[in-house]
Amino acid sequence: MSDYHLDHLQYLETEAIHVMREVAGEFERPALLFSGGKDSICLLRLAEKAFRPSDLPLPLLNVDTGHHFPELNTFRDARAKELGAKLIIRRVEDAIASGFATPAPGEVSRNRLQIPTLLAAIDEFRFECCIGGARRDEEKSRAKERFFSFRDSFGQWDPKNQRPEIWNLYNGRLNPGENMRVFPLSNWTEQDVWEYIRREQLAVPSIYFSHHRTCVRRGGQWLPVNDIVPPKPNEDVRALVVRVRTIGDIISTGLVESPADSVDDIIVEIAAARVTERGSRADDKSSEAAMEDRKKAGYF
Amino acid sequence: MSAPSPSPISHLPSPAAGGAARLTDILRFNTCGSVDDGKSTLIGRLLYDSKSLMEDQLEALERSADITGGGQVNLANLTDGLRAEREQGITIDVAYRYFATPRRKFIIADTPGHIQYTRNMVTGASAANLSIVLVDARLGVIEQSRRHTYLASLLRIPHLVVAVNKMDLVGWSEARFNEIRAEFEKFLPRLDIKDVKFIPISALNGDNVVDASVNTPWYPGPTLLHHLETVHIGSDWNLNGFRLPVQWVNRPNNPTDPRLHDFRGFSGQIAGGIVRPGQKVMVLPGGQVTTVKEIWTYDGSVAEAFCPQSITLLLADDIDVSRGNMIIGQNHLPGSSSDLLANVCWMHQRPLVAGKKCWLKHTTHNVQVAVTALNHRLDISTFETLPAPAELALNDIGEIRLRTASPIFFDGYETNRLTGSFILIEQGTHATVAAGMLLPPREVVRPDATDFVI
Numbered sequence A: 001m002s003d004y005h006l007d008h009l010q011y012l013e014t015e016a017i018h019v020m021r022e023v024a025g026e027f028e029r030p031a032l033l034f035s036g037g038k039d040s041i042c043l044l045r046l047a048e049k050a051f052r053p054s055d056l057p058l059p060l061l062n063v064d065t066g067h068h069f070p071e072l073n074t075f076r077d078a079r080a081k082e083l084g085a086k087l088i089i090r091r092v093e094d095a096i097a098s099g100f101a102t103p104a105p106g107e108v109s110r111n112r113l114q115i116p117t118l119l120a121a122i123d124e125f126r127f128e129c130c131i132g133g134a135r136r137d138e139e140k141s142r143a144k145e146r147f148f149s150f151r152d153s154f155g156q157w158d159p160k161n162q163r164p165e166i167w168n169l170y171n172g173r174l175n176p177g178e179n180m181r182v183f184p185l186s187n188w189t190e191q192d193v194w195e196y197i198r199r200e201q202l203a204v205p206s207i208y209f210s211h212h213r214t215c216v217r218r219g220g221q222w223l224p225v226n227d228i229v230p231p232k233p234n235e236d237v238r239a240l241v242v243r244v245r246t247i248g249d250i251i252s253t254g255l256v257e258s259p260a261d262s263v264d265d266i267i268v269e270i271a272a273a274r275v276t277e278r279g280s281r282a283d284d285k286s287s288e289a290a291m292e293d294r295k296k297a298g299y300f
Numbered sequence B: 001m002s003a004p005s006p007s008p009i010s011h012l013p014s015p016a017a018g019g020a021a022r023l024t025d026i027l028r029f030n031t032c033g034s035v036d037d038g039k040s041t042l043i044g045r046l047l048y049d050s051k052s053l054m055e056d057q058l059e060a061l062e063r064s065a066d067i068t069g070g071g072q073v074n075l076a077n078l079t080d081g082l083r084a085e086r087e088q089g090i091t092i093d094v095a096y097r098y099f100a101t102p103r104r105k106f107i108i109a110d111t112p113g114h115i116q117y118t119r120n121m122v123t124g125a126s127a128a129n130l131s132i133v134l135v136d137a138r139l140g141v142i143e144q145s146r147r148h149t150y151l152a153s154l155l156r157i158p159h160l161v162v163a164v165n166k167m168d169l170v171g172w173s174e175a176r177f178n179e180i181r182a183e184f185e186k187f188l189p190r191l192d193i194k195d196v197k198f199i200p201i202s203a204l205n206g207d208n209v210v211d212a213s214v215n216t217p218w219y220p221g222p223t224l225l226h227h228l229e230t231v232h233i234g235s236d237w238n239l240n241g242f243r244l245p246v247q248w249v250n251r252p253n254n255p256t257d258p259r260l261h262d263f264r265g266f267s268g269q270i271a272g273g274i275v276r277p278g279q280k281v282m283v284l285p286g287g288q289v290t291t292v293k294e295i296w297t298y299d300g301s302v303a304e305a306f307c308p309q310s311i312t313l314l315l316a317d318d319i320d321v322s323r324g325n326m327i328i329g330q331n332h333l334p335g336s337s338s339d340l341l342a343n344v345c346w347m348h349q350r351p352l353v354a355g356k357k358c359w360l361k362h363t364t365h366n367v368q369v370a371v372t373a374l375n376h377r378l379d380i381s382t383f384e385t386l387p388a389p390a391e392l393a394l395n396d397i398g399e400i401r402l403r404t405a406s407p408i409f410f411d412g413y414e415t416n417r418l419t420g421s422f423i424l425i426e427q428g429t430h431a432t433v434a435a436g437m438l439l440p441p442r443e444v445v446r447p448d449a450t451d452f453v454i
Ligand SMILES: Nc1nc2c(ncn2[C@@H]2O[C@H](COP(=O)(O)OP(=O)(O)OP(=O)(O)O)[C@@H](O)[C@H]2O)c(=O)[nH]1
Pocket: B033, B034, B035, B036, B037, B038, B039, B040, B041, B042, B076, B089, B090, B091, B092, B111, B112, B113, B114, B165, B166, B167, B168, B169, B201, B202, B203, B204, B205
């Protein structure tokens, strides 16, 4: 029966398409969180596979922290246009101005402030369901996520009381004000994502590939030199050949020194890697439960 | 054999062309058993010894050992990812982990042993090809070992491993191992598990997990990892009767592109069988018979598609089809009824009593349902069934009878997991309150009664 066999990527693909179509079938106003990062690039291809030749039955939503890599935003806008998809952008900047989001004294990072910005956008458009590209292999509180992750009317995740999720039968029922986050890539690993990008020949932002950049050593990692938190005179600044493995904000994304300048190279590099992709992000390291706390508050 | 058939829905570069491109399969397994039997420790050990852990994960593990463990690394912390779990040293909800060896990819579900969280165990086990039931060698077979073994059998997980753990605490006693094995073998014949393997291990020290143990010279069998890598997983999917539960009607509604103007496709994941263009199919519940015009996919039309691929079907006739309908082939007809018998695992604090109304979700079909009778409840300690119980309480397993507001089209769970399973959703709270496995149909769809070609 080997003719009727799916390899692991085909299996992950059909699982994800099924999840996407369940979203379209069960929700009136879903949205897809599209950042331009590698995971959401795969999500968009899966959306095409799920819904073509129709238009995508859901808009793309991006929370712009104002601290994005410029390459990422350029890519995001171009890709949305190419697909003829509706792209909604909500800015942390505006959420601060309108009082939805309030920075703590001296808080430079926009990480926490994305949360109220996202929740305000969900309210504004009355989205009942947001599809996101999170994967369980990223981090250990994410490893506890369901495909259909229920959020109460404050956008909170209650990890001790999740809905059972049995077989491929997803319970999408909500009461007013409640919300669902759906993660079609739950079972994908970083390796799977890149193998899928290769198989589908998907374009990705240039910063994933090896390039020259001036970097500053901070908190044990190389961060891109930027205007928001410029280097201090005593900091170690160097010109390096680097790439990003996971994209966060420009002030917190650690760069890895790497000569990988093609998808094939990246796949080889990941297979040999000895740290996880999140190992290069300062925002997750602060405590064992950093991600769990942010998710409980309404983070993707 | 004739020429190889075209590979549907795949534009795989040949394995050689992609360099590292591999055709690997996935084994999904879960760990189960009672609290503190060592499930999470075992998974930690498996990841650790197969070198699937990364440096930053190890660092985090060592950091927490220094803070809370008096310097002793706690392998269970690798999967006990919630703060409440680490505080209490127990697993509350399923954690999924991924690793690969050159032979296979693995998706692991580490499920909780505590009886309070049985629904999370079912969540983690429902998709598994293989279950590892852990037993603490000191305690032997206890109620939770029996419950989880029974659930694995009820869920029809084809392979079972009984890992007799903490062998270090019983002096590596072969006699103790054989005793536990005999206890299992007493009740296994009453269950429906085809393949069972017993392995003596120490999750804490790693004996017989990845590396063979020097402490068990009397055990000739494989290590756990070796078994996981080599156990034969045949197709879990039913390839006999074609079933396409319609998920989404694909209508581009594009007045300018003539090619798309009349496009009306029915999208879904094939839940059984194989489909080819030109094949006769029937649409349920209407019973209209028509022909498959085209199997549309993003990657082009295909000559054949099979379970569990996701496709879009175009039909020769203009028939009213919507989400929740099912398109079927002419052979191996499914059951059709609104009077159903099923085994359920009840998952809510509020007990189930006869008369309760719920939503039933079966494939893509949502329908109101009333529980008309509780036929029996299983006694886990004896595996006897107790007829006509007054209620099914949290974590009870039993057979019930249901009446749906309109007929559903289904197979017995034993022949098709996808069309034989359902969940019950409580009205009002929308909690998922039961997992259901349908008994084989007593009446199938009658093509002659409904056969009219339009
Ligand atoms: N001596 C010994 N101790 C073990 C062994 N395996 C696990 N333990 C210990 O048993 C305790 C419970 O282990 P866990 O892995 O947390 O148990 P669990 O089965 O995951 O528990 P729940 O998930 O809460 O049901 C821990 O203190 C482990 O260190 C073993 O092989 N030998």
